[in-house]
Amino acid sequence: MTIITIAQLTIREAQRRKILWAALLMGILFLLVFGIGLHLIWREMTLDNPYDAPEMFEVPANFLTMAGLYVTNFLVVIMAVLISVASISGEIESHLVDILITKPMNRRDLIMGKWLGFGVMTTLYTFMLGGGVMLISRLVTGLALRQPIAGISLIALNALVMLTVSIAGGTRLSTLANGVVAFMLYGLAFVGGWVEAIGGLFRNETAVNLGIVSSLLLPVEALWRKAAIIFQPRMTGSTSFAGPFVVTNEPSDVMVVYAVVYIVGLLAFALWSFQKRDM
Amino acid sequence: MPDYAIETTHLRKEFGRKVAVADLTLQVKRGEVFGFLGPNGAGKTTSVKMLLGLTAPTAGDATLLNAPLGDRRTRTRIGYLPEHFRFYPWLKAVEFLDLQGRLYGMETQRRRNVIPQLLQRVGLAQATELKLAAFSKGMTQRIGLAQALMNAPDLVFLDEPTSGLDPLGRRLVREIIAEVSATGTAVFLNSHLLSEVEQTCHRVAFIREGRVLETHDLSQWDEDAISVKMRVGRISAELLAHLQTLSADVYQTDDGFVHVTVSAEKDIPTLVNWLVAHNHALYELNLERLSLEDRFLKIIGNHSGDTLTA
Ligand SMILES: Nc1ncnc2c1ncn2[C@@H]1O[C@H](COP(=O)(O)OP(=O)(O)OP(=O)(O)O)[C@@H](O)[C@H]1O
Ligand SMILES: [Mg+2]
Numbered sequence A: 001m002t003i004i005t006i007a008q009l010t011i012r013e014a015q016r017r018k019i020l021w022a023a024l025l026m027g028i029l030f031l032l033v034f035g036i037g038l039h040l041i042w043r044e045m046t047l048d049n050p051y052d053a054p055e056m057f058e059v060p061a062n063f064l065t066m067a068g069l070y071v072t073n074f075l076v077v078i079m080a081v082l083i084s085v086a087s088i089s090g091e092i093e094s095h096l097v098d099i100l101i102t103k104p105m106n107r108r109d110l111i112m113g114k115w116l117g118f119g120v121m122t123t124l125y126t127f128m129l130g131g132g133v134m135l136i137s138r139l140v141t142g143l144a145l146r147q148p149i150a151g152i153s154l155i156a157l158n159a160l161v162m163l164t165v166s167i168a169g170g171t172r173l174s175t176l177a178n179g180v181v182a183f184m185l186y187g188l189a190f191v192g193g194w195v196e197a198i199g200g201l202f203r204n205e206t207a208v209n210l211g212i213v214s215s216l217l218l219p220v221e222a223l224w225r226k227a228a229i230i231f232q233p234r235m236t237g238s239t240s241f242a243g244p245f246v247v248t249n250e251p252s253d254v255m256v257v258y259a260v261v262y263i264v265g266l267l268a269f270a271l272w273s274f275q276k277r278d279m
Numbered sequence B: 001m002p003d004y005a006i007e008t009t010h011l012r013k014e015f016g017r018k019v020a021v022a023d024l025t026l027q028v029k030r031g032e033v034f035g036f037l038g039p040n041g042a043g044k045t046t047s048v049k050m051l052l053g054l055t056a057p058t059a060g061d062a063t064l065l066n067a068p069l070g071d072r073r074t075r076t077r078i079g080y081l082p083e084h085f086r087f088y089p090w091l092k093a094v095e096f097l098d099l100q101g102r103l104y105g106m107e108t109q110r111r112r113n114v115i116p117q118l119l120q121r122v123g124l125a126q127a128t129e130l131k132l133a134a135f136s137k138g139m140t141q142r143i144g145l146a147q148a149l150m151n152a153p154d155l156v157f158l159d160e161p162t163s164g165l166d167p168l169g170r171r172l173v174r175e176i177i178a179e180v181s182a183t184g185t186a187v188f189l190n191s192h193l194l195s196e197v198e199q200t201c202h203r204v205a206f207i208r209e210g211r212v213l214e215t216h217d218l219s220q221w222d223e224d225a226i227s228v229k230m231r232v233g234r235i236s237a238e239l240l241a242h243l244q245t246l247s248a249d250v251y252q253t254d255d256g257f258v259h260v261t262v263s264a265e266k267d268i269p270t271l272v273n274w275l276v277a278h279n280h281a282l283y284e285l286n287l288e289r290l291s292l293e294d295r296f297l298k299i300i301g302n303h304s305g306d307t308l309t310a
Helices: A002-016 A019-048 A053-083 A085-095 A109-139 A148-169 A175-201 A207-217 A220-231 A254-274 B044-051 B093-104 B110-122 B137-151 B167-182 B194-200 B238-246 B268-277 B292-302
Strands: B003-014 B017-031 B033-037 B059-064 B078-081 B154-159 B186-190 B201-209 B211-217 B225-231 B249-252 B259-264 B282-289
Touching: A002 A019, A002 A109, A002 B093, A019 A053, A019 A109, A053 A109, A053 A148, A053 A175, A053 A220, A085 A109, A085 A148, A085 A175, A109 A148, A109 A254, A109 B186, A148 A175, A148 A220, A175 A220, A175 B017, A207 A220, A207 B017, A220 A254, A254 B225, B003 B186, B017 B044, B017 B186, B017 B201, B033 B044, B033 B167, B033 B194, B033 B292, B044 B059, B044 B154, B044 B186, B078 B137, B078 B238, B093 B110, B093 B137, B110 B137, B137 B154, B137 B167, B154 B167, B167 B186, B167 B194, B186 B194, B194 B292, B201 B292, B211 B292, B225 B268, B238 B259, B238 B268, B259 B268, B268 B282
Parallel strands: B033 B186, B033 B201, B078 B154, B154 B186
Antiparallel strands: B003 B017, B003 B059, B201 B211, B225 B259, B225 B282, B249 B259
């Protein structure tokens, strides 16, 4: 009950402080630019080659759609951190939590409520952006991705991973330190993912292991690669490295389970850490 | 077991090597207005935070309304106005109180009834739909007070409730404290405004370095120290020597006045009779009851030796 109250409050805050509107407006703008751009490029390509077979265009259509989804993934991951990074630490520093947690509620309800509120917002936003990109590319290029819902869900899971990192950090770190940790972890996983991918091409085991360790530290890049594979099965098994949006090595399903365990574990840590600290 | 609103035994809090509260042992009765006084950094706020479960005590025990610290059900009967009260600036006054009521587990109907009354009571009836961001400091403090009384608590902690309030606001706080106390609510009041404490509290504790130095019942206190200030013709050594037999606290000031602290009113005629009998010309005699501030300075000063020498 209290969890729901706090979650509602969190969403109302995003509304009142115009975060929701800013994100929606900029999201629409993003989709607009993506749609117009895709339309222009697509017209150019198909006009110049009217006699080519439609299969010819599958690769560029795929590439452009994956680029859009890649940016979507990046945006929601960043957004998940930005909206939540100051929430707990800021309210501890300003002693605003004091009159909340002296009410007949559990301290953990506050954390759970905030997590839920932010989680609902980032998940909806992920589906809006990701779904928008897919819909636009479908309308413009006719490309149908293989498992759109499963893929977007993985991106949403990514956002939840980052959200949980930022919530957990907020129980102990100052807002700025928390932001630094969250973004640097993300950067680390990002680079780790590439090291793993390229290492895989050259069959360098140490590089691959380094990548795996960084994925364990923060499973977001691995989840993205998994999502990319789910979206576009044709690329599986391709041996050439074709840029950051095109994934050649698929992380195992265990990674998805790991990400869920990661979120639950980190959330449990956040609850414990918030419970134990002095205000 | 006696029925206390607050009972603490050897409550202690250390922050690393810093001892914020050394040894807090006190009892507050039900319905009592209890003043908790002490210099800056004495550990008042830390004590309140321990009692409210914001900060975990390093050692010691306490009960609120006979329940151990941290008992969640008891919290439905406790109100709290923190030291630097503020809240989400994007909430309207009425929404803010409604949220607090919900967190207290109050029914919708009861919240609807109580909120307008409370806003009226703290003088914010016009600000119901105003966002907290638009509140002045005093208005913020007022709504903080309203929030602390939302659940008609049996025990309310007010940490410097009058900070930022104008004289009208301060009087309002005094009146509200008297009202809730009359209905049986115990009030634990941290304040530096001693004249107000004097007007509102039944008992006061003086603390310093996280220890209770003295606890006094204010109703029994008026009598025990009256300062007499007088102007006599010639201040002889004999005069001063005799006065010292009447009072331990005798001194002379540059403006020609002699100050004597007597412990009871009945000592005053004795003093005057002696002066007349011994041909001392008495030109002027004033009574000055010791204000709480005088006592505060005296008590805190008296006990300061043990640290200043350290
Ligand atoms: N979180 C903390 N970490 C370290 N020291 C602290 C902390 N909180 C309080 N203190 C120290 O504990 C002592 C008591 O502080 P507290 O805030 O309880 O004083 P106070 O009596 O409320 O003072 P004031 O009248 O100024 O409000 C101070 O010396 C303070 O520096
Ligand atoms: Mg204080």
